[in-house]
Amino acid sequence: MPNITLSNIQKNYGGGSPNAVENLNLEIGDGEFMCLLGPSGCGKTTTLRMISGLEHPTGGKITIGNRVVDSVTDGVFVPPEKRELGLVFQSYALWPHLTIENNVDFGLRLRKIPRAERESRTTEVMEKMGIAKYRKRYPSELSGGQQQRVALARMLAVNPGVLLLDEPLSNLDARLRLEMRAELKRIHEEFNTTIVFVTHDQWEAMTLATKIGVMSDGELQQLGTPDEIYGAPANRFVAEFVGSPPINIIQLADDETGGLSLWAMQFLSHRYAKIESLGSLGIRPETVHVAVHEIDVPDAAFKARSRVTGVLPTGGSWIIELEVAERKIFSVTSELPSVKAGEEVYFWVRPEDLHLFDVDGNRAPQAELVLSEVGLVK
Numbered sequence: 001m002p003n004i005t006l007s008n009i010q011k012n013y014g015g016g017s018p019n020a021v022e023n024l025n026l027e028i029g030d031g032e033f034m035c036l037l038g039p040s041g042c043g044k045t046t047t048l049r050m051i052s053g054l055e056h057p058t059g060g061k062i063t064i065g066n067r068v069v070d071s072v073t074d075g076v077f078v079p080p081e082k083r084e085l086g087l088v089f090q091s092y093a094l095w096p097h098l099t100i101e102n103n104v105d106f107g108l109r110l111r112k113i114p115r116a117e118r119e120s121r122t123t124e125v126m127e128k129m130g131i132a133k134y135r136k137r138y139p140s141e142l143s144g145g146q147q148q149r150v151a152l153a154r155m156l157a158v159n160p161g162v163l164l165l166d167e168p169l170s171n172l173d174a175r176l177r178l179e180m181r182a183e184l185k186r187i188h189e190e191f192n193t194t195i196v197f198v199t200h201d202q203w204e205a206m207t208l209a210t211k212i213g214v215m216s217d218g219e220l221q222q223l224g225t226p227d228e229i230y231g232a233p234a235n236r237f238v239a240e241f242v243g244s245p246p247i248n249i250i251q252l253a254d255d256e257t258g259g260l261s262l263w264a265m266q267f268l269s270h271r272y273a274k275i276e277s278l279g280s281l282g283i284r285p286e287t288v289h290v291a292v293h294e295i296d297v298p299d300a301a302f303k304a305r306s307r308v309t310g311v312l313p314t315g316g317s318w319i320i321e322l323e324v325a326e327r328k329i330f331s332v333t334s335e336l337p338s339v340k341a342g343e344e345v346y347f348w349v350r351p352e353d354l355h356l357f358d359v360d361g362n363r364a365p366q367a368e369l370v371l372s373e374v375g376l377v378k
């Protein structure tokens with residue numbers, strides 16, 4: 001199955017608008033489940049449509065396998081139907097006048113596949129997708145989730161090497177979404193298909209992807225595995241976009257934020273000499289520990305005295321809201337908290353759990369390394 005390579009891809013829709021996609025370089029490997037993740041308007045759909053050939057880039061080159069399918073400088077453009085890709089968009093239009101079986105069969109007919117082969121292929125895919133029992137029904141007689149599965153089956157029947165999916169689960173309720181996510185993951189494993197999936201839903205991306213490309217304002221912010229994106233965000237945008245509840249950010253070198261910023265700077269300057277190059281400190285809520293007594297806090301930890309202002313059950317876990325020097329810090333725990341609103345406590349964080357960003361908001365890995373090494377030495 002082919003690799004897809006985007007080199008310096010740019011897209012401008014004209015009319016004086018800014019570039020919808022800017023200097024995008026992306027390599028999608030064989031068998032990859034790549035999620036393009038980002039807020040509304042960041043250029044995800046435009047990118048997917050350029051891969052499919054539904055949209056023309058205004059700069060750069062796209063290669064699928066060994067074939068250049070788009071090259072602005074060389075004037076190459078391969079139309080969508082010649083790219084051998086499967087497409088499913090938010091609205092997964094099925095043919096209303098055709099039965100489910102004929103909808104699934106549709107692409108095979110177009111390709112003039114012999115009847116016996118068509119029948120066996122259609123049956124196989126419908127059985128795998130759990131829709132064989134609806135084969136004689138019409139789309140209007142199925143639920144949204146069932147129709148979604150028919151749309152996927154129709155695509156899988158022609159066995160495309162690559163599936164391009166644009167928010168294909170956005171119309172489903174929470175339970176069906178979950179089921180369909182599991183279904184997609186299964187399809188990916190079973191059919192060994194390369195999948196490019198567009199979503200603004202971080203959970204969807206984290207649960208499905210082998211690689212995530214986080215986009216903002218037409219630019220790729222980070223490309224990495226879900227663990228890399230979550231555990232080592234390349235900049236503050238990625239850190240704040242991924243994670244729920246969101247990462248706590250403490251702005252450094254800003255006297256007006258008061259005590260917490262100052263304590264953070266003191267803590268960091270004891271361990272990391274070049275404090276002036278740092279701009280902010282990020283702390284994921286699940287790494288914020290709460291202790292009633294100072295003695296329970298490890299020596300090397302970053303700690304601050306705080307007050308519990310709320311304990312919020314979320315079903316299976318709790319968010320503890322803490323206030324320190326007029327700032328809110330959120331902690332998440334899966335164990336029933338022993339603290340109550342109004343109590344004075346310490347919150348503490350292991351040095352290796354601190355995310356450091358420079359003044360431009362980019363991750364400062366060297367500083368983190370120094371910090372965690374020094375931090376562990378008592």
Ligand SMILES: Nc1ncnc2c1ncn2[C@@H]1O[C@H](COP(=O)(O)OP(=O)(O)OP(=O)(O)O)[C@@H](O)[C@H]1O
Pocket residue numbers: 013017020038039040041042043044045046047200
């Ligand atoms: N056909 C078009 N003509 C002009 N501008 C467009 C067109 N399609 C998209 N844009 C603009 O390009 C930018 C990127 O849009 P795109 O649809 O790729 O974003 P997205 O990340 O997929 O957003 P969403 O999640 O809302 O679908 C936006 O500013 C959008 O307004």
